[in-house]
Amino acid sequence: MSEHPTHKAHSASSEPTEQVGRIPYPTLERHCDVAVIGGSAAGLAAALQLSRQRRGVVVVDDGTPRNAPAAHMHGYLGCEGAAPGELAEAGRAEVRMYGGEVLPGRVVGVYRRDDGRFRLDLTGGHTLVARRVLAATGLSDELPAIDGLAEGWGRGVIHCPFCHGFEVRDQRLVQIVTHPLGLHPTPLYRHLSGRLTVVLHDPTGLDESGVEALAASGVTVERGEVSRVVTRPGGEVSGVEFADGRMIEADAVVVSSRFRVRADVLAGVGLTTTPHPTGAGDFVAVDPRGETAVPGLYAAGNVTDPSLQVLPSAAQGSQVGAMIAFSLAEEDVRAAVRHSGEEADWDHRYGGTDRAWSGNPNGTLVHEATSLAPGRALDVGTGEGADALWLAEHGWKVTATDISGNALARVRAEAEQRGLAVQLVRSDANDPAPFGTEVFDLVSLQYGSFKRTPDQRGLRSLLAAVAPGGTLLVVHHDLTPLSDPVDVAVQTRMYDPEAFVGVDEIADALAADPETWHVETHETRQRPPGAASTHHVSDVVLRATRRTG
Secondary structure (H helix, E strand, O other): OEEOOOOOOOEOOOOOEEEEOOEEEEOOEEEEEEEEEOOOHHHHHHHHHHHHOOOOEEEEEOOOOOOOOOOOOOOOOOOOOOOHHHHHHHHHHHHHHOOOEEEEOOEEEEEEOOOOOEEEEEHHHOEEEEEEEEEOOOEEEEOOOOEOHHHHEOOOEEOOHHHHOHHHOOOOEEEEEOOHHHHOOHHHHHHHOOOEEEEEOOOOOOOHHHHHHHHHOOOEEEEOOEEEEEEOOOOOEEEEEEOOOOEEEOOEEEEOOEEEEOOHHHHHHOOOOEEOOOOOEEEOOOOOOOEOOOOOEEEOHHHOOOOOOHHHHHHHHHHHHHHHHHHHHHHHHHHOOOOOHHHHHHHHHOOOOOOOEOOOOOHHHHHHHOOOOOOEEEEEOOOOOHHHHHHHHOOOEEEEEEOOHHHHHHHHHHHHHHOOOEEEEEOOOOOOOOOOOOOEEEEEEEOEEOEOOOOOHHHHHHHHOEEEEEEEEEEEEOOHHHHOOOOOOOOOOOOOHHHEOOHHHHHHHHHOOOOOEEEEEEEEEEOOOOOOOOOOOEEEEEEEEEOOO
């Protein structure tokens, strides 16, 4: 069982924080199986594969995909003509469906730790520790220094005949050639439109026989330096202007960019890029499994091949994600363990010598449980056990569960010191029969959270643990502040609520079965006095009883 990463049983007020906007964020170190840098097609496809393999996956995305200027993407079977943002949104939802997290933020450096794992430094001072890293960072297009090119990039100024060619068919096309690779797609544009003009802006290194063949095939070839792309008041391309004042009318402009992969953050592990054979840029070299020269560091998408469109980028990401899953599984076989990224994350949190939380029971639990006759209680995601211990002190027979063995060890020690009996179970809500076969008069989920699965296994187990006539009490943070945008240049949001089953989803399940459940309370309240939390001040409280009929 995993808790919300920022609060359990009154968060300790000594956590370091950094004020960003109106919300101070605690500086956190989280652990996972795989950290994915970049949340576009390749990164999300890999994350989906890995999440479905029950790996702890965290995607860090700064929202700067290469195809951001384009209104539509083409050539993606089943998604033809969709906006790039629609694909990314659907991909994030699919990753989260299996418990993968997608965090808005930015990786600023990657380093190898002494234990062989990777440390990723993030904006806001946060850290991710991962067994494997996938770089799906893409590349940046470097355009010729011609006025108007950047402003029209991805719209009236295009570079790929497969991405945009059909949309400009039969139009007046002007292709500006600025390096030898520029003539590579010209035969395709000639086929798409009979009104193609090729302008040799910089003929250095060009194959003149190729130029002559184009001219002989009917393509108009002009020589001269282009000074600017001319547009109409609405921003549509109307032509190109030469440095000598000549003008050629155009409906669209074609230009080939140079490219630079976004690999600077990988310098800390000694990874260097390789010059592209065309001379137009660089790339990150990988083996057939997608692994770079740095063991454990993989790459996929445009960072490995600038020619990949969205569909093959996603396909490569999916394949590399599968290879990473194999590498982790093979490593686990050799170590004779079944690793859980979630378990490692929470064991780290409770692995220090300091108390993670205040040690006080949650005020809402105290308020709600005081009116209940003591019986059998289940504290799900107990953390350091303040709630479980309070219930035991007040006559309840308590079972407390948590995914972290370190957390349960703390509960055991405190219970023994106080002379209290608490049954401790190490489990996650998504395990088979995580709470055993017993049912309980009170099932309490205080600021707890567990990962989503399409079959809602964890949610079904939670509800099934409530005995007829018993009470389900769920208290969660009011996550409204997390709807505020994050400036990724200075901050990374370290928790993805959409990857976890939330209180509203639990409430929907109860409302869908009114013959079984009576919802007594579902409301947002101010946090009770005594709760030390700087970044959440309101709680969502859900209380329901299981009918006896």
